[in-house]
Amino acid sequence: MLRSIISFVFIGFSGLTVAQPAVSTDTASDPRAVILIIGDGFDDQHVTMGRNFLAGHDGQLVIDALPVRAAVQVQTEGKNTDWVYVADSANTATTLATGVTTQMGRVGTSASDKDLTTIAQRAHAAGFKTGIVSSSSVTDATPASFMSHVSSRGCENPDIILGGELYSLAYAGCPQDATSNGGPGSIAEQIMKAPIDVVLGGGLIHFTTADPTSGKTALEMAESQKITVVTDPAMLAEADSNKRLIGLFASGHLPVRLQGSDGRVAEQPDTSALNKLDWRLGSVTQPDPITCEPNPAYRNTPGLAELTQVALDRLTQPDGKGLFLMVESASIDKESHVRNPCGSLGEIAQLEEVVSVALKYAETHPQTLIIVTADHAQAAQIIPEPSLYAEVPVPVYSPGHVARITMPDGSLMTINYATNGFLSEEHTGANVPLFANDVGQGLLPGFLRQREVHDAMANFLGL
């Protein structure tokens, strides 16, 4: 890993469009702040899994003490129909960031491929400090949707934007967005130019991948900008506070805190040969219980709460206007895709720590609106242990993958993943929860659409 700080000289932001002038709603002595915390895939199944594991079945999470709780309808435009009923992180983060619904895979762009100005861009133009923190690559769909505009979420660097192979499949890329075609460039290139004061997460690989035409990387292309790029968390404290800060602490996504014992994830119940012949016969053996344990790969990874604190410290100016900060706990979703509930639980623990940091900040900055929500629902569901039909003289088992987690109190919590039989689970279509602190009272009704979450934040900041 690079252990250096790379400094550049500033020219200016480009590609920024301002939707509307800011309405002054506040005084310099009473700055407004929005801290939006997105748990990727953090639906009520994951909220409950997290509560059971982290606080005990009779306990409560930090988010449970927040006074505002709402249900948020997730809306996704279809390509051939008006709506489809299951979303991805790109379209939902775009809606949270811009207030506009769009199609899956789109980052900061409308269904008609128009670039949509994001709340972070508008906040910056109105004088607020802005920050994006994520445990994923900062070029991944959720953070990218607040900082960039491409037609397809895979266009993370100047090579793949021209098309090629992605996940072993042919990928068209977004050639119309490439700089060589007069576009704004890949997500990494746009982040280097974005009006975001602090960007922290993973994804270094996308900033060091060269444009096949010019041979230049996103880092090299941004040499003319006044940015401090840090790849070692130990260097964060020394980073020049007068420059933009981009911290990239892993090649791809940041490692997760917890893993299953022996690296195990959910497994399919093992059925006897007789049962394979006839579902009413034979027997079934459930997977052995799993214990969640520290993931050795996480050891030197900066925690999401630590990164959030760094961002808040840098974005808070004594006489400043205020701030907009988005923090994403990304791997609740990513670990659910790979059927690793311990990975998701470690990320929920990190989200809880971020909420604590935000609440602490709000104690001394009372005009801070803290919103915790999810982008979409995910595959995991808590199922009975044992099955309700365990006494029936027929083997009853989940057709999906099952993880039986040994809880801190010795009980078993069984998580099932069954959206498909492929290598990666798929999202699900339930509405998602929203939690907010007291500042959100009166601003956020009990039921709202995802675009209205954006509108509430924008109104609060007077954008």
Ligand SMILES: [Zn+2]
């Ligand atoms: Zn996902």
